[in-house]
Every structure is written in C-alpha cells, then in structure tokens.
Amino acid sequence: EPEVTQTPSHQVTQMGQEVILRCVPISNHLYFYWYRQILGQKVEFLVSFYNNEISEKSEIFDDQFSVERPDGSNFTLKIRSTKLEDSAMYFCASSDAGGLSGNTIYFGEGSWLTVV
Amino acid sequence: LAKTTQPISMDSYEGQEVNITCSHNNIATNDYITWYQQFPSQGPRFIIQGYKTKVTNEVASLFIPADRKSSTLSLPRVSLSDTAVYYCLVGDMTFRYNQGGKLIFGQGTELSVKP
Numbered sequence: 374e375p376e377v378t379q380t381p382s383h384q385v386t387q388m389g390q391e392v393i394l395r396c397v398p399i400s401n402h403l404y405f406y407w408y409r410q411i412l413g414q415k416v417e418f419l420v421s422f423y424n425n426e427i428s429e430k431s432e433i434f435d436d437q438f439s440v441e442r443p444d445g446s447n448f449t450l451k452i453r454s455t456k457l458e459d460s461a462m463y464f465c466a467s468s469d470a471g472g473l474s475g476n477t478i479y480f481g482e483g484s485w486l487t488v489v
Numbered sequence: 490l491a492k493t494t495q496p497i498s499m500d501s502y503e504g505q506e507v508n509i510t511c512s513h514n515n516i517a518t519n520d521y522i523t524w525y526q527q528f529p530s531q532g533p534r535f536i537i538q539g540y541k542t543k544v545t546n547e548v549a550s551l552f553i554p555a556d557r558k559s560s561t562l563s564l565p566r567v568s569l570s571d572t573a574v575y576y577c578l579v580g581d582m583t584f585r586y587n588q589g590g591k592l593i594f595g596q597g598t599e600l601s602v603k604p
Contacts, residue, residue, distance in 0.1 A: 377532075404589035416533060416576075416594040428588050464532045468590055475521040475540060475582040478590050480532035 375399045377481035379465050385487045386455055394450045394484045396465030405448045406466040406478065407440065409433070416464065422448065455488045462486075493577045498599040507564045509598050511577030514558050521582040522553060522560045527574045527597070536575075537562065538582070572602045 378397045386392050398405050407419040421428040422440050439451045448467075452459055462485050468478040495511040513522070521540050525533035537544055537551045539560070544551045550563040564571060574597040582590045 404584065406589065408592075408594075415596060416527075416592075418591055418593065421589040421591060423589055429591060462530065466532075468584075470584050475538055476584055476590060477523070477535055477538055477582070478592060479535055480525075482532045483530070485530070 375479075377465055377467055377479055379463075379481040379484050381484055382482070383485045383487070385489060388457060388488055389454050392452045392455055392459075392486060394452075394463050394465070394486070396448045396450075396481060397446055398448055398465065398467030399469075399479060400446070401469065402467035402479075403470045404428075404468045404476075404478075405440075405442070406468075407434075407450045408464040408466060408480070409461040410464065410483075411458075411461045419450075419463075452486075455486075457488050460486060460488045493579060493595055495575075495577050495595065495598045497596060498601065500601050500603065501567055502603050503568055504566050507567050507571075507600060507602075509562045509564075509575055509577070509600070510559060511562070512559045513577070513579045516557050516579050517581065519581040519583050520579045522551065522557075523578045523580070523582070523592070524549070524551065524562045525576045525578065526571075527576065533576060533594075567600075567602045569602050569604065572600060574599050 380395045405422040410416045420430040420434045437453045462483040465481045493513045501507045523538040524536040527533045539551045552561045576597040578592045
C-alpha cells in the first residue's frame with residue numbers, strides 16, 4: 374500500500390535554529406499538507422499546497438514557516454527560527470484529486486520536533 | 490466547516506462490535522464524512538469515508554442516515570489492537586476550487602478495548 378513517508382522521525386533542535394522537515398507524498402497525489410499535534414492536544418491544520426503554491430494556511434502558519442516542493446517527489450516544511458512552542462509532532466499528508474468525488478487525505482507517521 | 494460531536498471515550502471488550510456515533514448537524518452539501526484512527530505518537534490512519542447511506546470496507550462500516558446529520562462507525566469484532574483514538578471529520582472533499590481538503594480535527598473518541 375502506498376504511503377506518505379517522513380524524515381526525520383525525531384529531531385531535537387536548539388531554540389532559534391532552522392529546521393527542515395521532509396516528506397515524500399504518495400506518488401500520484403497532487404495535494405500536499407502539513408498538520409501538527411502538540412503533545413496531548415488536537416491535530417491542527419497548518420497549510421495545504423497545490424500546483425506549487427499554498428492553497429490555504431492557518432493562523433499558526435506565520436512567516437516563520439514555509440513550504441516547498443523542491444523536486445518532483447519531496448515536500449518540505451521549514452521553520453526558520455524555532456521557538457519552544459514549536460515542539461510538536463508534524464504530520465505530512467497528501468491526497469489525490471480524482472475529480473468531483475470524495476478524495477481522501479493520507480497522513481505520514483510524523484516527525485517529532487523537540488525544541489530546547 | 491461542520492462541527493462534529495462524538496463521545497470522548499468508550500470501553501469495549503475483545504470480540505465485540507463497537508459503534509461510535511458522530512453528530513454533524515451543520516453538514517454542507519459538498520461535505521464528506523471521514524473517519525481516522527490514531528495510535529499514540531503515530532499519524533492519523535484513514536479508516537473509511539462516505540457521503541450517504543452505507544459504506545463498507547475490510548476494516549469497518551459507515552452508516553449515514555438520509556439527513557446526513559449523523560454517522561456511525563462500526564468496527565466488527567474489535568481486538569486489543571483497536572485501542573486508539575477515533576476521529577470523525579466532515580469536510581468538502583471535492584476539491585472543486587483546487588483548495589484541497591482541510592480537515593478540522595476534534596478531540597476524537599478514545600476507544601479502550603479490554604481482554
């Protein structure tokens with residue numbers, strides 16, 4: 374079964390450092406997403422991305438965050454200057470676009486980011 | 490986006506059928522109902538998705554009444570490994586404006602399966 378893969382599975386970084394989380398979406402998918410989940414809290418939407426541009430973003434996704442699809446397979450989330458409150462599990466997701474029927478979003482296993 | 494309400498927790502025993510009901514009174518015409526399962530420290534795993542009536546796959550069944558204001562996820566013969574949080578989400582999954590699907594997660598239902 375095709376799956377979304379994420380690296381690294383766990384990263385510890387110092388406050389103020391830049392972090393890049395990487396994702397390989399399912400190969401024929403066209404929509405890409407990042408979500409995050411702070412420990413013990415809900416899964417929160419960050420951003421959606423289609424056709425090489427951001428489709429929608431949440432209030433959480435401020436100027437410290439950016440996304441990129443640098444090549445045909447990877448999708449990255451960059452946090453420019455990490456804060457303690459950025460510590461969370463970050464989930465990449467992707468979905469197909471099979472027309473006007475219900476499309477499905479598939480999630481990766483997550484990258485656990487700890488900012489110290 | 491439609492708000493969903495589901496029980497915070499449920500207990501069950503191995504081998505039983507579990508039904509988790511979700512209400513979504515403000516569901517919109519283009520909204521689909523999707524259920525995910527999440528284990529601790531893992532990503533949400535897609536279980537099933539439907540628009541109306543009944544959908545069944547190898548894992549679960551999803552029952553949606555005609556008014557679509559609620560839905561019931563049915564897990565047949567649960568095992569200990571089904572202990573997880575189950576999320577009911579509604580959202581426009583047609584992507585007609587190239588917006589993609591934005592899923593708004595609630596707290597989910599924490600299902601505990603006991604031996």
